[in-house]
Every structure is written in structure tokens, then in C-alpha cells.
Amino acid sequence: MKVTLRIKRFDPDKDAKPYWAEYTVAASPVDRLLDALNTIKWTIDGTLTFRRSCAHGVCGSDAMRINGRNRLACKVLIRDVGEKVTVEPMLGFPVIKDLVVDMDPFFHKYESIKPYLITHDNEPGTERLQSPEERARYDEGTKCILCGACTGSCPSIWGNPDWVGPAAIVNAHRFIFDSRDQGTAERLAILGQRNGVWRCRTIFNCSDACPRGIPVTDLIEQVKRAIIYGDRNID
Amino acid sequence: MYQKFDVVIVGAGGAGLMAAMQLPNASVAVLSKVYPTRSHTGAAQGGVAAALGNLEEDHWKWHMYDTIKGGDYLVDQPAAEILARDAIDAIYELEHRGLPFNRTPDGRIDQRRFGGHTRNYGEAPVRRSCYAADRTGHMLLQTMYQNAIKNQVRFFNEFLALDLLVNEGRVCGVVALEIRTGEIHTFHAKAVLFATGGYGRAWRVTSNAFACMGDGMAIAYRRGIPLQDMEMYQFHPTGLYKVGVLLSEGARGEGARLLNGKGEYFMERYMPTLKDLAPRDIVSRCIIKEIKEGRGVNGEDYVYLDLRHLGEKVITEKLPDITEFARNYLGVEPIREPVPIQPTAHYAMGGIPTDNDGRVVIDAQWTPLPGFYAAGEVACVSVHGANRLGTNSLVDLIVFGRRAGKHMARFIAESDHVPLPPHHEDFAREMVDHLLTSKGGESAARIRNELQGEMLEHVFVERQEKGLQHAMETVAGLQEAYQKVQLQDKGKTFNTELVEAIELGFLLECAAATVHGALARKESRGAHYRLDYPERDDVNWLKHTLIYKGEGACNARLAYKDVILIDDPVFKPKERKY
Numbered sequence: 001m002k003v004t005l006r007i008k009r010f011d012p013d014k015d016a017k018p019y020w021a022e023y024t025v026a027a028s029p030v031d032r033l034l035d036a037l038n039t040i041k042w043t044i045d046g047t048l049t050f051r052r053s054c055a056h057g058v059c060g061s062d063a064m065r066i067n068g069r070n071r072l073a074c075k076v077l078i079r080d081v082g083e084k085v086t087v088e089p090m091l092g093f094p095v096i097k098d099l100v101v102d103m104d105p106f107f108h109k110y111e112s113i114k115p116y117l118i119t120h121d122n123e124p125g126t127e128r129l130q131s132p133e134e135r136a137r138y139d140e141g142t143k144c145i146l147c148g149a150c151t152g153s154c155p156s157i158w159g160n161p162d163w164v165g166p167a168a169i170v171n172a173h174r175f176i177f178d179s180r181d182q183g184t185a186e187r188l189a190i191l192g193q194r195n196g197v198w199r200c201r202t203i204f205n206c207s208d209a210c211p212r213g214i215p216v217t218d219l220i221e222q223v224k225r226a227i228i229y230g231d232r233n234i235d
Numbered sequence: 236m237y238q239k240f241d242v243v244i245v246g247a248g249g250a251g252l253m254a255a256m257q258l259p260n261a262s263v264a265v266l267s268k269v270y271p272t273r274s275h276t277g278a279a280q281g282g283v284a285a286a287l288g289n290l291e292e293d294h295w296k297w298h299m300y301d302t303i304k305g306g307d308y309l310v311d312q313p314a315a316e317i318l319a320r321d322a323i324d325a326i327y328e329l330e331h332r333g334l335p336f337n338r339t340p341d342g343r344i345d346q347r348r349f350g351g352h353t354r355n356y357g358e359a360p361v362r363r364s365c366y367a368a369d370r371t372g373h374m375l376l377q378t379m380y381q382n383a384i385k386n387q388v389r390f391f392n393e394f395l396a397l398d399l400l401v402n403e404g405r406v407c408g409v410v411a412l413e414i415r416t417g418e419i420h421t422f423h424a425k426a427v428l429f430a431t432g433g434y435g436r437a438w439r440v441t442s443n444a445f446a447c448m449g450d451g452m453a454i455a456y457r458r459g460i461p462l463q464d465m466e467m468y469q470f471h472p473t474g475l476y477k478v479g480v481l482l483s484e485g486a487r488g489e490g491a492r493l494l495n496g497k498g499e500y501f502m503e504r505y506m507p508t509l510k511d512l513a514p515r516d517i518v519s520r521c522i523i524k525e526i527k528e529g530r531g532v533n534g535e536d537y538v539y540l541d542l543r544h545l546g547e548k549v550i551t552e553k554l555p556d557i558t559e560f561a562r563n564y565l566g567v568e569p570i571r572e573p574v575p576i577q578p579t580a581h582y583a584m585g586g587i588p589t590d591n592d593g594r595v596v597i598d599a600q601w602t603p604l605p606g607f608y609a610a611g612e613v614a615c616v617s618v619h620g621a622n623r624l625g626t627n628s629l630v631d632l633i634v635f636g637r638r639a640g641k642h643m644a645r646f647i648a649e650s651d652h653v654p655l656p657p658h659h660e661d662f663a664r665e666m667v668d669h670l671l672t673s674k675g676g677e678s679a680a681r682i683r684n685e686l687q688g689e690m691l692e693h694v695f696v697e698r699q700e701k702g703l704q705h706a707m708e709t710v711a712g713l714q715e716a717y718q719k720v721q722l723q724d725k726g727k728t729f730n731t732e733l734v735e736a737i738e739l740g741f742l743l744e745c746a747a748a749t750v751h752g753a754l755a756r757k758e759s760r761g762a763h764y765r766l767d768y769p770e771r772d773d774v775n776w777l778k779h780t781l782i783y784k785g786e787g788a789c790n791a792r793l794a795y796k797d798v799i800l801i802d803d804p805v806f807k808p809k810e811r812k813y
């Protein structure tokens with residue numbers, strides 16, 4: 001079948017402002033949208049620029065706005081989008097070129113919530129014990145691939161680029177609810193600030209966008225409750 | 236731009252980050268052509284082996300034995316001992332650093348079966364693989380990156396390494412392209428570690444990311460450093476049909492089985508003891524044999540991986556990601572339907588030769604090139620020999636990444652920076668300028684595509700003289716065509732067309748070395764199976780191949796290096812049966 005991709009393009013070296021370009025390529029219904037982008041790059045226009053690596057939804061490189069929703073180009077199949085598809089860079093991020101956005105601010109926000117295990121006790125000679133139930137408590141957040149699809153879909157971020165955003169909170173949740181971690185108070189203090197969890201308006205765009213099926217909004221709500229009750233041992 | 240560090244690490248996957256972690260008091264730069272969390276370590280699924288014995292009796296010596304036998308005795312045995320022994324502590328270290336392993340009911344790290352890992356020297360499968368669902372590599376990469384943030388490691392993200400600087404007999408730095416600006420940077424260092432991963436993109440059907448283009452191997456090769464055992468390339472038995480995406484061996488560890496077009500669980504015919512959990516080289520060959528003898532599904536070139544009997548609970552709890560891959564990319568529901576699979580290019584056992592401390596060695600006498608280190612898939616320790624066991628790649632990263640890091644810490648304490656060689660950026664600048672200005676009219680995509688097809692046809696699970704010769708000529712022709720590659724994007728900002736073209740140059744070098752090694756090795760051992768020499772030949776071939784780049788694009792000079800054996804009858808090479 002033939003697919004027409006309408007792609008928002010911008011090269012800071014050449015273009016005063018972004019413009020739309022259209023390409024029609026042959027594709028099979030089970031091809032990934034990423035395959036179609038590659039076909040354009042490799043056979044029509046080598047200047048088309050996007051990130052990609054794993055090609056199967058585990059590395060987080062190719063989040064972009066596809067038909068108005070943030071998706072990974074390698075997880076969306078042509079049969080899901082049909083014969084006409086619109087592709088743009090994610091909103092809420094500065095555009096570097098075409099579909100490539102600047103992810104540095106996103107990673108800085110991630111860093112700001114101390115995304116690492118904090119412990120004060122001496123390490124045991126073998127593993128620390130953790131029951132399967134305790135392990136399950138924070139499982140959802142461990143799936144995050146830091147693609148930015150959630151953060152880039154959030155109207156609160158569009159309005160306030162300084163907001164920490166859903167992805168960082170998901171990763172804070174992953175540690176706050178880890179029975180081995182002792183940094184809960186530090187993290188809850190950070191997330192209780194002005195640009196912390198309270199800017200979340202429970203819009204659910206993030207949950208819809210997440211390619212890993214993480215219930216992002218739920219996790220944010222759990223962190224909010226932990227702040228209110230000052231404790232992670234709530235459900 | 237010029238910058239000076241004690242250590243420069245190229246690659247921010249498991250090995251690079253593990254090494255960085257050992258250097259808290261040094262100035263370290265970690266260069267990565269992608270954001271670190273995009274590294275291909277994150278795609279590893281099934282687990283990481285260590286003889287913890289959490290569920291049943293196990294010993295590091297059994298793990299060592301399995302590694303050596305799995306590698307069809309091309310393994311340097313002291314390295315295998317280190318791997319198996321150190322794995323245990325390394326796993327505890329990862330747990331302490333936060334890695335969310337699955338747990339047993341009493342809270343210990345859970346372990347499952349995996350191909351080629353056995354109890355008591357081959358008696359039966361053993362539960363040795365520590366895992367986190369079917370995304371162990373993802374968890375490992377995340378954990379290491381999180382710890383790097385904690386330790387304030389300095390990252391240079393989206394920097395593509397172009398050249399290795401050597402002066403006065405020592406390695407002294409790296410030249411790299413900043414992808415975002417198109418600028419060339421020199422990183423001057425006392426020690427350089429390559430942890431750049433593999434080159435699985437040389438084959439059309441592959442489990443490897445687009446990034447796996449053999450960068451580090453090719454850069455070293457061009458600088459006169461040999462590549463070792465490149466003919467030993469692993470084809471994983473269970474790639475999603477046509478797509479190549481991996482379906483973890485963890486599935487078979489949980490009990491999934493291979494099924495042919497006649498409805499037979501055929502592995503029990505070939506390997507009565509381990510059956511579906513025989514090592515990967517063997518299982519891949521059996522699949523190809525079934526297909527060749529007409530027992531593929533509907534006479535086509537694939538068979539099934541059958542998970543149905545595992546039940547919904549095991550599948551959704553322990554293998555969620557791979558089942559989603561099957562659903563998403565093939566439209567197959569693994570709970571109810573068998574999944575079409577075929578062997579897929581997966582892992583380089585070969586690479587830059589190193590000793591057990593990650594130091595790169597450049598000849599059969601183990602002469603080190605001071606200041607140069609390699610770890611992970613890019614390196615050949617050689618701990619995987621002719622065939623790597625499942626889960627041993629992650630073990631390799633953490634064990635030898637750690638050892639390389641520790642050795643670098645000692646090395647930089649005792650040495651100064653050597654001066655940079657004259658005109659140190661010329662080679663890299665010429666490479667980039669040539670591509671940006673060439674008017675040869677050739678397309679990089681066409682060359683890559685042809686290479687991938689050729690490698691799949693002639694340098695795959697089964698090989699023979701004629702096909703390998705054909706591949707050699709093709710690769711030589713493509714090397715020539717590569718000189719004429721012309722780009723449409725001449726810009727400086729985020730020029731991924733330029734990046735892809737540079738990477739293609741790397742990939743061609745790795746492919747050429749692979750074919751050279753495969754043509755020369757006239758025996759069958761591990762992953763290198765020659766239809767025209769179907770037997771293993773320990774008299775003539777129990778040795779490592781060293782491949783040096785020759786004059787002219789596709790030429791090479793070969794040398795050989797002894798395999799190091801331990802004086803212990805248990806590890807003496809014998810016929811490999813499972």
C-alpha cells in the first residue's frame with residue numbers, strides 16, 4: 001500500500017520557521033511507522049532527521065507526535081495509522097531539527113528527583129531481602145524508558161516548561177515505594193515544592209501517551225497522597 | 236574543541252557505566268552517541284547468571300564449566316573462572332545499587348533456567364539466571380545510569396567517536412563528532428576505554444539496535460589493532476519472524492518449546508538431555524536443519540516458539556515484554572497461539588582482544604597497548620569462545636567492566652598524559668569532509684542494504700567456502716563503492732545522514748574482518764559451522780584468530796593465538812553433547 005506522511009520540518013541552518021512536507025512511500029500494513037520514516041530518509045530525502053535505535057519500543061529514542069498523539073514511531077504500525085499520517089516533534093520540548101527535540105531539560109528534571117537508591121545502612125554480605133509483594137509495589141515505574149511521551153503530552157508542561165513533569169514523578173515513585181530505599185523524605189520534599197506534583201491537574205494525557213502502559217496519572221496521585229500523609233505506607 | 240581528562244570512556248551501556256563507577260576520584264568523560272539510557276544493553280531480556288544457589292545447589296565451578304563447554308572450548312579458561320566467580324559478588328553489588336530483581340517467596344533474588352547452564356557438569360538444567368521480568372538489561376542499564384547520576388559522572392551525550400589517538404606507543408585520546416553541532420572534539424586522556432558494543436546490523440535479520448554498527452571495533456582496526464575471533468558471531472534461535480526482534484531464551488527457561496511445521500517438539504530429537512535449553516549455536520542449527528528438510532511451518536523458513544502450556548499467569552508475570560512484541564509486530568497472541576520465529580543475528584563473541592583486566596593486547600604474545608582498554612561486547616576477553624551462553628553477556632559487562640575500571644584507576648595514578656600526536660584531528664576531519672563534499676553519487680542505504688542481504692545469505696548459521704568467497708568479493712566491492720557515498724544533508728546541525736554514513740564505514744570493516752576469519756577457519760566450532768568442514772578440529776584449530784587490517788580497503792593479515800587452558804581434567808576439550 002501507499003502511505004502519505006505529512007511531516008513538520010525545520011532545519012535551523014536553513015529555515016526561518018517550520019514548514020510541512022509531504023512524502024508518499026510504499027509500505028506494508030505491518031511495517032512500523034519508523035520503517036516508513038527510514039524509507040523516506042534512505043530513498044527520497046536524506047535530510048529528514050529523527051532519532052531511533054532499538055526499533056522495538058525499549059530504548060525510548062523515537063517519541064514523536066503522530067496524528068496528534070505522542071507515540072514511539074517504532075511501536076506504531078502502518079495499519080494503525082492508515083494511508084495518511086501526520087508526524088511532528090513532541091510539544092513542550094525545544095526543537096533541534098525536524099523531529100529531534102532537545103531532551104537535556106527533560107533529563108535534568110529526572111536527575112532533580114534523585115533517581116537512585118538512597119540507603120544509610122551498611123550493605124549486607126548478600127542481597128537485601130525484599131518480598132515479591134514489596135517488589136510488586138513499585139514495579140510499574142521500573143518499566144519507564146524515559147522517552148518523554150508523557151511529559152510532552154501534558155498541558156501543564158506546555159504552560160510551564162519548568163514543571164518537573166510526569167516522567168520524573170514516575171521515577172520518583174519507583175524509589176519512594178521501594179522498600180529498600182531510605183530517601184523518601186528527601187524526594188517528597190522536592191516534589192512538594194511549587195514545581196512538584198501539585199501542578200498535575202489529573203488530565204490523563206500522560207497515561208494515554210505512555211508506550212510502556214504505565215498508569216502514569218495513578219502513580220502521580222500516589223505520590224501526592226504520600227506527601228499529604230507524609231508516608232509511603234499508604235495505598 | 237580540546238578537553239583533557241584522566242579517562243575517556245566511549246559507550247554508556249552496562250560495561251562503560253560499570254567502569255565509570257570504579258573511578259570516583261578521577262576526571263572521567265563518558266561519550267555516548269545516544270542518551271545513555273538508549274544503549275543496547277537495555278534490550279537484554281532474560282537475565283544475568285551467577286551461581287547464587289538461591290533455589291537449588293549451584294557452584295561457580297559449574298558455571299565456569301558450562302561457559303567453557305558452551306564456548307566449544309575456544310574460551311580462555313582463566314577468564315571463565317573470573318567470570319563465574321566474580322559474577323556472584325557483582326550480582327550482590329547490582330542489588331545493593333538498586334536493581335529490582337524478581338524475588339523468591341522468602342525475599343531472595345529469584346533465579347531461572349537458561350540455555351546451557353547446568354548442574355554438576357551437564358547433568359540437568361539449573362536455576363542460575365537472576366532476572367527482572369524479561370527486561371533484565373533495561374533494569375541493569377537504568378540502575379547503572381542512576382548510579383552514574385548519583386556519582387555525578389560527566390556525560391557527553393550524542394557524541395560519535397571517530398578516531399583513537401595513539402602516540403609514543405600509547406593510547407592518548409579520542410576524536411569525536413558532536414552530533415548536535417557538527418563540531419569535532421578532541422578528548423585527551425591517560426586511558427581510553429571502548430565499550431561501544433557490537434555490530435549486529437551487518438545482517439538483515441537482527442535483534443540489534445540501529446546503533447550497533449561496530450564503531451569501536453572498526454576504529455581500533457583502522458589503527459592497526461587486531462580483531463579477534465570475528466568469525467564467531469552468534470545467531471540467536473528465537474527472533475520474531477522477519478522482524479528479528481528477540482524473544483528471550485528466558486521463555487524456554489520457563490518451559491517454552493520449539494515446534495516444527497509437523498507439530499513436533501523437535502529439540503528432544505537432537506539434544507535429549509537439555510532439549511530446548513541446549514546452547515544457542517546448536518538450537519539455531521537445529522532450526523535451520525528442520526527448515527532445510529522441509530519441516531518449517533507450511534514449508535516456509537520459520538518454526539514456532541510455543542508458550543501456550545505455560546499459562547496466562549506465567550506469561551504475563553514473567554514474560555510480559557516479549558509477549559507484547561509478538562502481539563504488536565506479528566499480531567500473534569502467545570497465550571493462545573505459537574509464535575513464528577527464526578534465528579536472528581545477535582552477538583559478537585569476537586572483538587578487540589583484551590586480557591582479564593580489560594587491557595587491549597595486540598598480538599599473540601599478549602603485548603598490551605598501554606592506555607587502551609575495552610569491555611563488553613566490543614571486547615574479546617575471551618570468555619565466550621565460539622559461542623556465548625545466554626545471560627553471560629550481562630555477566631561479562633559487569634565483571635569485566637568493573638575490572639577494566641579498577642585497572643584504569645591504578646594505571647592513571649601511575650602515569651601522565653602523553654602528548655597528542657601531530658595533526659591529531661586530520662584523520663577524523665578528512666573522514667567527515669570527504670563524506671560532506673563527495674559527489675560520487677552512491678547511496679549509503681543501498682550499500683548497507685546489500686551488505687545486510689549478503690551477510691544473511693552467506694555468513695549466517697551455515698557457511699561454506701563458495702559462499703564466503705562470494706561474500707568477500709561483495710564486501711570488497713561495497714568498500715569501494717563506499718568511497719563514492721554522497722550525502723544530501725551537508726548541514727552541521729544534527730546531521731544523522733552523516734552519522735549513518737560514518738557508521739556504515741565502521742560496519743563494512745567489521746563485516747570484512749568477519750568474512751576473513753570465517754574463510755580461514757576450516758573447521759566447525761560453536762557458532763562457526765562450515766558445511767564443508769563439519770567437524771571440530773582441535774589439532775589444528777584450537778586457537779584464536781587475530782585479524783589485522785591490511786593495505787587496501789578489504790585486505791587483512793591473519794595471525795593466531797593460543798587458547799589458554801587450565802590444568803584440570805574437568806575442563807579438557809571433549810566432544811560437546813547435551
Ligand code: SF4
Binds near residue numbers: 216
Ligand atoms: S512514563 Fe511512559 S511515557 Fe513517560 S517517559 Fe516513562 S515510558 Fe515514556
Ligand code: FES
Binds near residue numbers: 051054055059072
Ligand atoms: S527506536 Fe527504541 S523505542 Fe523506538
